[in-house]
Amino acid sequence: MSSSDPKTRPKPGSWPPAPDAAPIPPSSWAKRTGFRPKFSGETNASDSGQLSLPPRPREPDNQPDLEAGRAPLVPVANGVQENQRVVAEKDQKVKKRKDSDGQPKGSSPGHNGTANANGHAGANGAAEPAPRRAARTEEAGYVLPQSTDDDGFVGRPSHMIYELRDTPGLVPIGLYGFQHYLSILGSLILFPLVIVPAMGGTSEDTSNVVSTVLFVSGVTTLLHTSFGSRLPLIQGPSFVFLAPALAIINSPEFQGLNGNSFKHIMKELQGAIIIASAFQAFLGYSGIMSLFLRLINPVVVAPTIAAVGLSFYSYGFPLVGTCIEIGAVQILLVIIFSLYLRKISVFGHRIFLIYAVPLGLAITWAFAFLLTETGAYSYKGCEPNVPASNIISEHCRKHISRVKNCRVDTSHALKSSPWFRFPYPLQWGTPVFSWKMALVMCVVSIIASVDSVGSYHASSLLVASRPPTPGVLSRGIGLEGLSSVLAGLWGTGSGSTTLTENVHTIAVTKMGSRRAVELGACVLIVLSLIGKVGGFIASIPPVMVAALLCFMWAMLTALGLSNLRYSEAGSSRNIIIVGLSLFFSLSIPAYFQQYGISPNSNLSVPSYFQPYIVASHGPFRSKNGGVNYVMNTLLSLHMVIAFLLAVILDNTVPGSRQERGVYVWSELETARREPAVVKDYVLPFRFGRAFRWVKWVGF
Secondary structure (H helix, E strand, C coil), rough: CCCCCCCCCCCCCCCCCCCCCCCCCCCCCHHCCCCCCCCCCCEEEECCCCCCCCCCCCCCCCCCCCCCECCCECCCCCEEHHHHHHHHHHHCCCCEEEEECCCCCCCCCCCCECCCCCEEEEECCCCCCCCCCCCCCCCCCCCCCCCCCCCCCCCHHHHCCCCCCCCCCCHHHHHHHHHHHHHHHHHHHHHHHHHHCCCCCCHHHHHHHHHHHHHHHHHHHHHHHHHHCCCCCEECHHHHHHHHHHHHCCCHHHHCCCCCCCHHHHHHHHHHHHHHHHHHHHHHCCCHHHHHHHHCCCCHHHHHHHHHCCCCCCCHHHHHHHHHHHHHHHHHHHHHHHHHHHCCCCCCCCCHHHEEEEEHHHHHHHHHHHHHHHHCCCCCCCCCCCCHHHCCCCHHHHHHHHHHHCCCCCCCHHHHCCCECCCCCCCCCCCCCCCCHHHCCCCCCHHHHHHHHHHHHHHHHHCCCCCCHHHHHHHHHHHHHHHHHHHHHHHCCCEEEEEEEEHHHHHHHHHHHHHHHHHHHHHHHHCEEEHHHHHHHHHHCCCHHHHHHHHHHHHHHCCCHHHHCCCCCCCCHHHHHHHHHHHHHHHHHHHHHHCCCCCCCCCCCHHHHHHCCCCCCCCCCCCCHHHHHHHHHHCCCCCHHHHHHHHHHHHHHCCCCCHHHCCCCHHHHHCCCCCCHHHHHCCCCCCCHHHCCCCCHCC
């Protein structure tokens, strides 16, 4: 097929062939649940994102497949699925292009074929002759679970505006790259707005860390799209590192610090991140990650990432409640934009869905500014510059605390920040290396790698011709480790890893071009040099930050659970594993966090930081204080418990590959024979030829 034009595309034929024998009727339990076995004549997904149906389906069945967790395809009168017709009409509006190897857009040479449960086509492209009766086995069950957007477009490259290697021009790339980064703004900037005040940093420190985050994110994104997985994934401070960072910040040895506690704690964080990042780079470039992939499946990724979002419930709304009229407005606006107004398009762009976070922030900030200027939050005779501990009046103490959370003029970050500032390595001083904190971060780096595995697979199904090979994935994890070393040297307070929210952004913006991401990364580097940009971001009121984080962490939880679509989400095996992992990921850390704390104890940290001081009172009480610190801290992290339980249960409880939804990656030798796959993942500037012998890190 030399063209992807729907007018010249041949009509769906009788492939795959209908089974010769009548299928085995389902048993009584299958009738009750609506389960239908996957015979060889069932619908399969082609690489172009279109679907081929058997010639004459016996009868339409609209009952959802509860065991497989997906709805069956609904044929229309002429034998062509309605979604296919919509995709064809959509394809006419998309700019046509051919790959340089002469293949149509979104396809790979040498295969027509069917895709399996994770979007990976057969090695030779043509499907094997189906058996007369396909039982519900691994081979018969590998069918790509088609995801559709709000308009019903199939979730394959046919609905993307620009794909991985598209370079349509500077203006379109700039426009889409800008909206891509703007829609993921919350994930980039909110991390330092949480940890710097927790370390005792000033508004000027927050501004400097924000600028450093933008700089490191731009540099590491360029490195990743060039020498990592080469997928259009933005690198930045992941929320996976937030809980262990807060645990280190609230360590007992830092509680009595006087003077500049920010730089002291930041140097400890830098040392832990550098050691953990070197460990992650070793996992990737040594090939160990390729072996570790056998243990990582959707049933493992889903509860692990979901636990990251759920673990911050004690921080979210309790801080929003300090100024409820501002925080609630922020949350409601983001919900309204992202859900109720998501289908409204302006010039073909769903502005409310794409820009829900920045629009909600701008409107709420303007609303709070008006209330501040009109005197709604006046101090009413109380002295705002006196420390809260020295205020005698109980009324003034409560009133000033509330007013400071509601006013927008309490931060002086914008005024104090310079116009130009270059973030440089070791700007906070020489890192301090502590083995116990480094060991905690090493375990967390494994969780970050698990997060990236799910992001690589999901994004590749959207923008690339095939999923990456295990070597390409290992190469990406290795480069993330090196990127995190840079983040540790520059002092961002976090490792640099793939942002999970990026996958949702790709699906919403329909922008999959790596050139757009690279151009946006260059813009980030330029913005990081303008000190006023960091000062402006650092001046966001804390209550608005908490309100945005409520939405971001909810999104992270949902994105984690969405990995279950690659498995049989209705399987009792998977339901029990995910349920146990999520429940105990909340319950076991709660035991560690509450152990040894009396109801009337007067703790020196705010209530929303109490879960992170477990190192001082946890149940582990051995003679070695370092072991106590590591065990109490690790077992109080929700994502660690979820990961351990999910890995053990998913890899010991029997289940078919289809039921488990095992991630399928492209085979190296097969990928090398397909020019489209090579062009998607091969290193630029012929750099990969020098390392062609290193099979465990790519091509």
